[in-house]
Amino acid sequence: METRNxxxxxxxxARLADLxxxxxxxxxxxxxxxxxxxxxxxxxxxxxxxxxxDPNLAYPAGYPGKRYPFERSYMWNNxxxxxxxxxxxxxxxxxxxxxxxxxxxxxxxxxxxxxxVDMTNAAIITITLAVFGSLIGxxxxxxxxxxxxxxxxxxxxxxxxxxxxLAMVFASMFGRTLETLxxxxxxxxxxxxxxxxxxxxxxxxxxPYVEALRALGMGHIRTLFRHxxxxxxxxxxxxATMDFGGVILTFSALMFLxxxxxxxxxxxxxxxxxxxxxxxxxxxxxxxxxxxILLMSLAFNLLGDGLRDVLDPRLRx
Amino acid sequence: xxxxxxxxxxxxxMIFVLFGVSIIIFYLCRGxxxxxxxxxxxxxxxxxxxQIEAMKIAHGFDKPLPIQYFYWLRDVLKGNxxxxxxxxxxxxxxxxxxxxFPYTVELAVTAAILAMIIGVPLGxxxxxxxNKLPDHISRIISLVGYSTPAYWFGFMLQLVFFYYFYLWGxxxxxxxxxxxxxxxxxxxxxxxxxxxxxxxxxxxxWDAICHLILPAFSLSFISLGFLARMVRASxxxxxxxxxxxxxxxxxxxxxxxxxxxxxxxxxxxxVTLAGIFFAGLLGGSAITEFVFSWPGVGQQALKAxxxxxxxxxLIYTLVCAFIVVTANLAxxxxxxxxxxxxxx
Numbered sequence: 064m065e066t067r068n069x070x071x072x073x074x075x076x077a078r079l080a081d082l083x084x085x086x087x088x089x090x091x092x093x094x095x096x097x098x099x100x101x102x103x104x105x106x107x108x109x110x111x112x113x114x115x116x117d118p119n120l121a122y123p124a125g126y127p128g129k130r131y132p133f134e135r136s137y138m139w140n141n142x143x144x145x146x147x148x149x150x151x152x153x154x155x156x157x158x159x160x161x162x163x164x165x166x167x168x169x170x171x172x173x174x175x176x177x178x179x180v181d182m183t184n185a186a187i188i189t190i191t192l193a194v195f196g197s198l199i200g201x202x203x204x205x206x207x208x209x210x211x212x213x214x215x216x217x218x219x220x221x222x223x224x225x226x227x228x229l230a231m232v233f234a235s236m237f238g239r240t241l242e243t244l245x246x247x248x249x250x251x252x253x254x255x256x257x258x259x260x261x262x263x264x265x266x267x268x269x270x271p272y273v274e275a276l277r278a279l280g281m282g283h284i285r286t287l288f289r290h291x292x293x294x295x296x297x298x299x300x301x302x303a304t305m306d307f308g309g310v311i312l313t314f315s316a317l318m319f320l321x322x323x324x325x326x327x328x329x330x331x332x333x334x335x336x337x338x339x340x341x342x343x344x345x346x347x348x349x350x351x352x353x354x355x356i357l358l359m360s361l362a363f364n365l366l367g368d369g370l371r372d373v374l375d376p377r378l379r380x
Numbered sequence: 381x382x383x384x385x386x387x388x389x390x391x392x393x394m395i396f397v398l399f400g401v402s403i404i405i406f407y408l409c410r411g412x413x414x415x416x417x418x419x420x421x422x423x424x425x426x427x428x429x430x431q432i433e434a435m436k437i438a439h440g441f442d443k444p445l446p447i448q449y450f451y452w453l454r455d456v457l458k459g460n461x462x463x464x465x466x467x468x469x470x471x472x473x474x475x476x477x478x479x480x481f482p483y484t485v486e487l488a489v490t491a492a493i494l495a496m497i498i499g500v501p502l503g504x505x506x507x508x509x510x511n512k513l514p515d516h517i518s519r520i521i522s523l524v525g526y527s528t529p530a531y532w533f534g535f536m537l538q539l540v541f542f543y544y545f546y547l548w549g550x551x552x553x554x555x556x557x558x559x560x561x562x563x564x565x566x567x568x569x570x571x572x573x574x575x576x577x578x579x580x581x582x583x584x585x586w587d588a589i590c591h592l593i594l595p596a597f598s599l600s601f602i603s604l605g606f607l608a609r610m611v612r613a614s615x616x617x618x619x620x621x622x623x624x625x626x627x628x629x630x631x632x633x634x635x636x637x638x639x640x641x642x643x644x645x646x647x648x649x650x651v652t653l654a655g656i657f658f659a660g661l662l663g664g665s666a667i668t669e670f671v672f673s674w675p676g677v678g679q680q681a682l683k684a685x686x687x688x689x690x691x692x693x694l695i696y697t698l699v700c701a702f703i704v705v706t707a708n709l710a711x712x713x714x715x716x717x718x719x720x721x722x723x724x
Contacts, residue, residue: 093516147547219393220400223701225663231685232405232693236412308527316667319531320682335532339671342535343543350539353532360527368523368609 088373095373098365105359109179116172121329131167137345138163149344162347165337166327170347174355177329181359184241185310188248192310193303195249196256201295203257204264205287215261218254226251227313234322241324244317248310259302263295297374305367308360315356331356383716390712394705401701402694406449409690418690422462424470452694462691467683473691477677477699482570483558484669484676488661490592491599492654495661499604500650503611507646508638510616518608526605530664534598534671541594556673559588595672599665603657610653615646652715655707663700 089095108115138153139146139162153159161170203214221229230247237243267273268291276286315332323333331352338348410418419441423432436442439462440451455462461473468476499522506518538555545552554560559572565579573592576585618624619642627637666678673679677696684692 092511094519147544216393216396217400219397220404223397223401223704224404225666225697225700227664227666228681228685228693228697228700229405229408231682232408235685235688236408236414312527312529315529316531319529320667320670321686332529335529339531339535342539346539349532349535353529353536356529356532357524357527360529361524364523364527365520368519 085373089369092369092373094365095369098362098367098369101358101362102366105178105182105362108175109182112175112179116175118176120168120172121176122327131163135163135167136165137341137348138167139345139347144347146346150346151344161351162345164334164345164348165341170334170351173329173334174331174351177331177334177352178355178359180328180330181311181315181356184245184314185307188245188252188310188314189303189307191245191249192252192306193256193299196253197260197292197296197299199253200257200260201264201287201292204261205268205283205291211261214257218257221251221254224251227316230313230317231320231322234317239322239324244314244322247317248313251313252306252310255306256299256302259298260295263298264291267291267295301367301371301374303367304370305364308363308367311356311360311363383713387709387713390709394709397705398698398701402453402698403449405694405697406452406690407445409693410448410452411445414688414690420465424463461695464684464692465687465689467687467689468680468692473689473695476680476692477695479570480675480677480680481699483572483674484662484665484678486571486573486592487595487599487669487674487676488658488665490596491603491661491665492658494596494600495604495607495657496654498600499607500611500647502604502608504615504638504643504646506608506612507615507619519612522605522608524605525601525603526609528602530598530602530667531671533601534595534668537594537598538672553594554591555594556671558591558675559584560591561587595668595674598671599661599668603661603664607650607657611646611650614649615642618642618646648715648718651718652711655711655714656704659700659704659707662703 089099135153135155137151138159139150140153140158141160141162153163157169159169159171161174164170164173199214203211230244230251233247233250234243237246273286273291276290281290315330315335318330318332319336319339321336323330323336326333326337334352335349335356338345338352342349419432419436419439422435422439427435439455440448443451459474461477463470464473464476502518502522506515506522509515541553542555543552561584564584565575565581568575568578572588573585576582576588624637624642627641628634632641663678665674665676666682668674669676669679670682677699681693681696683689684696
């Protein structure tokens, strides 16, 4: 009994030491540090957004009519930036840091409200993609044979598609709801995970420890989930972190191209879509939502890119 | 396995992939209720009701969906891709496609060249000064490119180089379109710049180049990050190899080691991935084309999707998929010639 306890403890200690070393490397890498700080900022903002700004401000009382007076749409009254001759100045009682959008809403408040929408959708999509994509890949790599061949040919087919177009066709056929958009992105995004996990598994399952475990009489499922997958998970983590940024981009691009369930939904691509026809007389409506998407996506890309270095065993010691 | 056996195997797989792509997209386009029933994609406005009925039977619209697919396949193999909707004047889908295709090719080729000119040196600098300031700067540039929303960047370029340059009285670039002087030179290739050069019309060529700069830069910026990262990774990998240590210990100059020994090998995976990269540009240019109202196929595909035009979506997807699989095959064959260590 005692020896067993000690073993478990030492395994935990080893894991903890490994984690500490990883965190130390992360602190030393400026890219990871800045990426994780910005990412944390956005995560915090998306948790707190509904407390900072009243979410009802996004949906006008008489929706789909306009809640705010028409004289407020596409207005600017922040004296710090002078956009040039084409814009209209708001002369009412309120002050807008980043101007107003086509509905007459305060753009800064809408940006804050739209961050949780983008973040939660990207999180749902990325996590589902990583879990299901790599499970299919693990199955393919571990079982091998005909199933492997079939799954790989299916990923070939999906790699040949122009991804955004497939997502758009899917979304336009099944109606414009958030669920459809998520499904569309899932449909497009799973093959890279599957290939990555399969590759990992093919090299991992040839290692002696797998043979040892099998010789000890451990079942296939337990070997796979308890031992092989934890050893092969790091590249998936990196891929998922970087994909998070990509999913934010694709999701907002679909919204921008008009696959939004509602024009009034505070979502970054949606806000930008409102702005692009007014690009010269209300440039802020394009600039600030786009910058926010860029920052969000950049944060996760920085994090993923740095994580790749930090977790890479060849560069590690 | 001999090379030709490998090629034959790959060709069979390629046909399989194209079948899969066409089945999925056919099912998505035709299997669900749309604003117009799918058989409208084969009628022109001046057909009589009896003709329409005959046409529906000729294209198998009275049969269930899986059988309709084979009717569609038969038509396509005969070269009949069906008609487009009113958005493209009910022209045959393949005609519309190949009229707009050269524009997309021109845009994608220019963008690919630009991305290589900027991306490859960025990657090399990054790898040579690994984890130092130049590396961080070049990685941040490529990561920003990687995480920029394509539509946003296009509009920002328009805003600055068209609108504000115009306001400030600077020489400004046109905001959209492929050329401002349509119909001056004969359309031989369909690509404005090339047509201008072939016709020897300097003014037209210059105008076409001005129209090309912003969309090509926009498209290349969002993809150069990918390229720079690839070069960096492969260069770092090569620099760790024994023969680089050997070259250094022979007393060769650092420049010779880098450019003669390392770069040549580091570029092998890059060159081979360039095909896939170019195919990706071709398929991914839709948003940039939309932003700059560039008359390429991507923009037409966006229109076709919003109009539920299944015929155009089908031809667009299939040609894109064809280019991707052909590029993959070409690259894998090229690999053998570039890297003599690889055999099939």
